Amino acid sequence: MSSVGVCNSINLKGSVSIIKEFFNYCINNILFQRGIYPSDSFTAVQNYGLTILMSKDERLKKYLQIIFDQMQTFLLQRKLHRVVMALIRMDTKETIERWEFRIDCDKENIDDEKKIDVDLKVIQTQIRDLIRQITASITYLPLIDNPVSFDILFFTDKDTQLPSADWQDSISHIIPNAEEVQLRSFNTKIHNLKASVAYKQNG
Structure with missing residues (x-):
């Protein structure tokens, strides 16, 4: 007997929805794990x-919703290639941690409505493994004490x-001489997302 997965069809919009949902959970997870807001x-x-x-912070939720909605627009336009979340010390304005997510999209072969067969269970498993890895990163990332x-x-x-006008050019928040860890990835067959984290060593 051969094993059979659950196949579904998604188009560009469906792939974008998967990525947008991932970032919602991922960024909230990082904010919690790194103690940016009270537990x-x-x-x-x-x-x-x-x-x-x-x-549960309403101001934060509204801010992130604006971010995710614009992310969705850029992804549908096939113009977004990287998302970076930078953690910055408030006293020195120094970037101490930089989460980077590279997003590759096959612009040539994917149109708005073309559907591709995928196994959504496999995609969900890949996302679960990546979020687990992000959660586990607290074991090696330096303690944030400021x-x-x-x-x-x-x-x-x-x-x-x-x-x-609320959106403007920004610095890249590159960390000099950073330690960098490559994380897992997931692939919707329309988008391929690869994650990494760079951080400043204490001392």
Whole structure:
């Protein structure tokens, strides 16, 4: 007997929805794991077969919703190539941690409506393994013992039109002489996402 997976069809919009949902859970998870917000401002939810902590802070939720909605627009336009989440010491303005997510899209062969057969269970498993790895990273990442803020950057095509004056060019938050760890990836067959984290060693 051969094993058979659960096949589904997705198009560009469906792939973008998967990526947008991943980032919602992923960024909330990093904010919780790295102690950027108080632990009691998060609530536990279930997804990908995991318990993930999600912020209850209404201001943060509104801010992230704006970020994710614009991410969706750029992805549908096939103009977004990298998402970076930088953690920045508030006193020195020094970037101490940099989470990078590279997003490759087959622009030539994917149109808006073309559907591709995928095994959604496999994609969910890949996402679960990546989020687990991010959660486990606290075992080797340096302790954050100073107040930090975070910034989310989009790396897009040069001709990308910005949605409003609230969006502007930013520095890349590269960390000199950083330690870097390559993390897992997931692939929707339309988008391939590869993750890594770079961090400043204490001392």
